[in-house]
Amino acid sequence: MTWPIVRLQSISMLGPQYGANARAIPATGAGVRYVRITDIDDQGQLRPDSLSEPEGEDFDDYLLDDGDILFARSGATVGKAYRHVEENGPCVFAGYLIRFRPNPAIVDSRYLSYFLQTPTYWNWVQSKKRVAAQPNINGVEYASLGVPLAPLSEQRRIVEILDEADRLRRLRYDADAKAARILPALFLKMFGDPATNSMKWPMDTLGHLADRSPEYGANASAVPMMNGRPRYVRITDIRDDGTLSTKEFVSLDDEDWRRYLLSEGDVLFARSGNTVGKTYLYRPDDGECAFAGYLIRFRFKSGRVDPWFIFGLTRTSYYRAWVESHKRVAGQPNINGQEYANFKVPIPSQALQKEFAGRANEVEELTWQRSRAGERLDGLLATLVSQSFSGRLTAKWRGAHMKELVVEMERQAKLLNLPSPNVERLAWEA
DSSP states (O other), rough: OOOOEEEEEGGGEEEEEEEEOOEEEEEEESSSSSEEEGBBBBTTBBOTTTOOOESSSSGGBBBBBBTOOOEEESTTTTTTTEOOOGGSEEEEEEETTEEEETTTTTTOHHHHHHHTTHHHEEEHHHHHBBBBOOOOOOOHHTOOOEEEEEOOOHHHHHHHHHHHHHHHHHHHHHHHHHHTTTTHHHHHHHHHOOTTTTTTOOOOEEEHHHHHHHOOOOOOEEEOOTTTTEEEOOOGGTTTTSSSSSSOEEEOOTTTEEEGBBOOOOOEEEEEEETTTOOEEEGGOOOEEBBTEEEEEOOTTTTTOOOHHHHTTTSHHHHHHHHHHHHHHHHSOOHHHHHHOOOOOOOOOOHHHHHHHHHHHHHHHHHHHHHHHHHHHHHHHHHHHHHHHOTTTHHHHHHHHHHHHHHHHHHHHHHHTTTOOOOOHHHHHH
16 A cells, blocks of 8 residues: 655644753652653663653643654664653653653554554664764754555554553563662672671772773774674663663674673663663673674672672662763763762672572573563564554455545545655555
8 A cells, every 4th residue: 555655743733842951850750750761661661760850931832732652863762752641640841852742633653653563663763863973864854754644544454453562562561660660679689788888798899899990982883794894882782670672683894893792791871861870780691792882891709799789789779870970961961981980889799690590591581581572572563663654454354444534534635745656656556
């Protein structure tokens, strides 16, 4: 089925609109939620543990309505999108996000949200983003995004089918979110709260525990995987749970790549962008890997600290609070190697650390199994989304409802000043 391709701005009642340039402050519960790029997870949902409010008053112009779509305009997450729903409560949005409000007489915002998960959309993002200083796409460029416009009834039928597949995926993500709390809970149970150091462990800095100075990764371009070259690990390849994504494997274009090879026990810290503070512990099962320039490597001295202990510590609220208090936000959030080296770490006994590492590995195995199951669900939804916007998913349904769809397409064409649909061609394609 060939649907007309229309510009995002032509099917929007509002936008592009940039968000508020207000400072985020801890949530008090008395104000509205402040939505920033970092509050949106990889599934386009708001993180439940990332609450803040905007400092100041009079943010009425930035209040989100049900169905509003926000686009990330800058940084490593450029292209990420969030569709606001009333259930998330009153929210305003920050300056690195751009709002569009779909016109419900033309397009269902849920349909548009699913389109933003397609390879077509992400290929467009890759073609548009500029990488001077950091990747970015501005409001005018987002306004020019081409959207395949199905009739409204068919849009709703597509949403109905995809919602069921997405419901299964969300159940799995909810289970993953609960499982992700196991490691920090285990850490606190075995070692106490590092913020108060209730067990009176000796303290040292990350830098003193490392066997070398913090090392920055390669400033190399990502290229398709090459024989004889390792996988290139970038910030965007590291999931929120500290494991590597399996969606995209790339290598690095650098003849001196061996100096960036990871060894078992290396811990990487994200130093810049909206994911500053994210960590990854290298496991040999991830295959041969080298790391990119926006990551910092720490390799630890044998006999003093177990890398699994350090990784577990970075899953706690103690570490997250430290990141929030130390990151600089001029330009974009960042923490450099020396600042990470000054991070204070409790040092329990080697025996206790070893016990924690063993249990953490068991948790890791369960995480791996859940990840594989999740990838199968992600693959199912991706296939259905792809079929939806090619017209294949609803082909039979469309044939049974062609008369009503023609009327809707004529109405859409009139609202958008487009030529009337070719009824004979539509009947043939159906």
